[in-house]
Amino acid sequence: MTTQALVKGQVYEQEVEELKRIQRQNRRDSFGRAWYKFSANKLSVIGLIMVVTVILLAIFAPLAAPYPNHVKPFVDYNNDKAAPSAQNIFGTDQFGRDILSRVIYGFRFSLMMGAVVLTLVVPTGVCMGMVAGYYQGTIIDTVIMRITDVFLSVPPLILALAIASILEPNLTTSMIAVSAMWWPWYARLVYGLSSALRTEYFVSSAETIGASTWHILFREILPNMVSPILTKMSLDMGWVIIIGSMLSFLGLGVQEPQPGLGTMISKGKDYLPDQWWISIFPALAIVMVVLGFNLLGDGLRDLLSAEEV
Amino acid sequence: MTAQFNRQQQLNGAGEDVILRVENLKKHFIVGRKGVVKREPITVKAVDGVSFNVNKGETFGIVGESGSGKSTIAYITMGMYLPTSGTIYFGERDLFDKRNQRAIDLKKEIQIVFQDPGSSLNPRRTIKQILELPLRIHQPEKDRLREVIRLLDMVDLPRDYMHKYPRQLSGGERQIIAVARALATDPSVVILDEPTSALDVSVQGKVINLLIRLQKELQLTYLFITHDLSVMRNLATRVAIMYLGRIAEVAETQRFFEQPQHPYTQMLLSSIPVLTEEEEALKPERVLSTGEIPSPVDIPTGCSFHTRCPAVMDVCSEVDPLMVRASEEDRDHIVRCHLFDQTEPVRIHPT
Amino acid sequence: MNESNGKAKEPLLEIRNLSVNFKVYGGVLRVLDGINFHVNPGERVGLVGETGCGKTTTMKAILRVLPMPPAQIPNGEVRFRGRDVFSMSQNELVRMRGQGMSMIFQDPTAALNPVFTIGEQIRTVIKHAEDNKRIKSEEIQARAVQSLREVALADPERLLNSYPIQLSGGMRQRVCIGMALSTNPELLIGDEPGTALDVTIQDQVLRLLQDLVERKGNSFILITHTLGVVRQMTDRVYVMYAGNMVEVAPTRRLFSQPLHPYTQGLMAAVPKLSGGGITEGIPGRIPEYKEPPTGCRFHPRCPHVMPVCKQVKPPNFNIPGEGQEVACFLYDEPSKVAAYQAGEVAAS
Secondary structure, three states, X not given: OOHHHHOOOOOOHHHHHHHHHHHHHHHHHHHHHHHHHHHOOHHHHHHHHHHHHHHHHHHOHHHHOOOHHHHOOOOOHHHOOOOOOOOOOOOEOOOOOEHHHHHHHHHHHHHHHHHHHHHHHHHHHHHHHHHHHHOOOOHHHHHHHHHHHHHHHOOHHHHHHHHHHHOOOOHHHHHHHHHHHHHXXXXXXXXXXXXXXXXXXXXXXHHHHOOOHHHHHHHHHHHHHXXXXXXXXXXXXXXXXXXXXXXXXXXXXOOXXXXXXXXXXXXXXXXXXXXXXXXXXXXXXXHHHHHHHHHHHHHHHHHHOOOOO | OHHHHHHHHHHHOOOOOEEEEEEEEEEEEEEEEEOOOOOEEEEEEEEEEEEEEEEOOOEEEEEEOOOOOHHHHHHHHOOOOOOOEEEEEEOOEEOOOOOOOOOHHHHHHEEEEOOOHHHHOOOOOOHHHHXXXXXXXXXXXXXXXXXXXXXXXXOOOOHHHHHOOHHHOOHHHHHHXXXXXXXXXXXXXXXXXXXXXXXXXXXXXXXXXXXXXXXHHHOOEEEEEEOXXXXXXXXXXXXXXXXXXXXXXXXXXXXXXXXOOOHHHHHHHHHOOOOOHHHHHHOOOOOOOOOOOOOOOOOOOOOOOOOOOOOOOHHHHOOOOOEEEOOOOOOOOEEEOOOOOOOOOOOOXXX | OHHHHOOOOOOOEEEEEEEEEEEEOOEEEEEEEEEEEEEOOOXXXXXXXXXXXXXXXXXXXXXXXXXXXXXEEEEEEEEEOOEEHHHXXXXXHHHHHHHHEEEEOOOXXXXXXXXXXXXXXXXXXXXXXXXXXXXXXXXXXHHHHHHHHHOOOOOHHHHHOOOHHHOOHHHHHHHHHHHHHOOOOOEEEEEOOOOOOOHHHHHHHHHHHHHHHHHHOOEEEEEEOOHHHHHHHOOEEEEEEOOEEEEEEEHHHXXXXXXXXXXXXXXXXXXXXXXXXXXXXOOOOOOOOOOOOOOOOOHHHOOOOOHHHHOOOOOOEEEOOOOEEEOOHHHOOHHHHHHHHOOOOOOO
């Protein structure tokens, strides 16, 4: 092929700039389109607001909490089990600590739980599932997916309990426990997606061009799985927080005097129904976080679905 | 190679250079197992003994309906499947001598344009990224931006398309990008697997004419696969028609359409809905299409077409016909049918 | 439009000045732009157009299955047997879809439910069509058998007990045709009924469909992008482009003398079995519905474009004699038509 004869014009710096401008404009346009889709469902927007609120409260907890020192060892028997009032909006607990402050700090532990677990779980599960799906029908597939099945066959909460009780019960071990039971779900999801994608012509095309397996997995297949993975992550964030709180409730997670939401419910349940605020407000806080992430997840699903608007 | 090779050229009417030599190609897929104890495999004979030559610079067409194995041949040629037996030569090189590890310089020589441009372009990658991939692998020394622009110029698309995503392009434009990607490695053979069947007629012409122009400019050889006989008529130089994994008839294009000999070819031609009286006149005397295409799992004995053939004879259900010459005047017109004298079978490749 | 046919009888289905918009991000898609369309009793009508021209939207509007929102119908009406479809009650609507009209879809595999037998599906259709009347199960069975026999399927009794997956594509489409005709609908709508099938099988299925429609005298709308099929199977053809009906003519007339530049381009673009190369097709692409071209929507791609085309939407011009109507300013005076037909008017 005579390359020269086919060149119709030279590339000028100016033209490259112009092309970059178009690229930026495309990005802006797709952002507007995405927001249009997302905001079509009011519940998704509410979910987003809830999630953002919780995250901001967690980050700025020292500023947002009226009594930051109540999350440290602190006792004030003069003011214990006080009902909600202007001083203590959510009331105080059996040691006289401000529940609102402890709930705000509690978000920190919950969100950290979710974030750490997902950062451990998602890359592991995605890589395992993606490789197994791409090599569907081979020995690689069999080995990976049987390991996954083993993990899936153990009842998740029992696995978590076992791990958390073998190791020292604290936030770290509960995160390890939840991660161990969680990654196979990502492997499963991604396995299905990846084995479907590998038969797409664009994958065949990359193979026949001679692209490396690395390129095919991470550049061709992975980007097409981002939407369902993100959606699942958002929904899972809520679930992980619930499980984390459950472990705390059972005494296997966040330990006193740290303000875990589950721990707070657990301690507060002894004072039900008379001093209901001690356990009900932390419970509502969990509901808010979980509901927020679920609504956000639904919104993301709408947003990332292939349907054009 | 010499004496044999010359004789083979005479037989097949091939020009000086055969670029692709398909030799007794078979591909059987195991789709399941039957029986409790013995577990005998259920096989689909997708391609069952196909031989042909593709000459340098020509457009060799393969037509057939679903299950005929035409796409399987394309995928084998691309190395996406390994043949069960038989092989394909590119020039003098066996494409399967290292089983599925095809050398990178062979991958460069043979490229493919898939049927569905919606699926053959990754929706999450820009046109620039899509076109850069073959450049990065096969021409790493070149300036990629320049090359991408050169490719877009070559196929007459605006340069700013490089920042678009496939969904922002029309179907025809997407297919043109797929063509540009195939040409990015500077191949000598391009397989066109139903390149226009997903497109509207008003844009199909543009793609086909582009293919014709590029073939001239770049001295490409096309292996063109389609079920659309009207497109085939206007693009191919020679046509082979396949039925259930075998070639039924091969002829030079004009002859294929004007003097079809195999009953299946006649049936297929007379089934096409056409637009003008002129075309209507060209169709063979109406051979009404009857029967169903048999399942490729359970191919009829003898000639696989005998269940639907209007000219069926007793011998057809028992003996598989051989490839023979359809007429004396054109030695390249080959047909596999008992209506023709079976005493002098044509061997496309001397064994 | 029906005056031109000189027929006094009322059309079975009539669409008058129908527009359909879709509300989307950043604006409104004007998908149908005031279309007119009618089908007379016993008539076979083709609706031809390319991907995205609004064929499917038209069909959905007829059946009143457009999702609203995002769809909006700013003006126009659809009348079936003289009744306004948009103001029908839910009951009337169900009855219209069940007894008045039947559909045959492109993909028979998707149209049949894989978990029910053929028999269960046909019987359901028949039962629904007889909504209020009590009907004996033997009669239903007999009609189901009969409907399969009509579509030339051997051994219908056995077939009724099989599942869709056990049949080939061609047989499935025959079943769908049988099912659609089992209720004796006045109007049969075929949406690309042969497109998913192989050429030889398509030929069989379409011949069968043609025979049945002719014998039973149903009205028939064939929606397709394949011009050759329309030529074989219809009496009259509408050509659709970007949400407009650009031309309507009796089938023979349209194929011997297409007048609208789009129709001409489309016909020229179809590769011919007689060879002779392939034309470039029509330059450009179907417009964005968000900001459709002003005036005639085809003008950016039209080889004969005139200044007026960019400003005014062309009305339907009657071509005397043959019942042909063209929405194109090339035909706004008789002398010009004659001149055009003689090949004297070239690109202006």
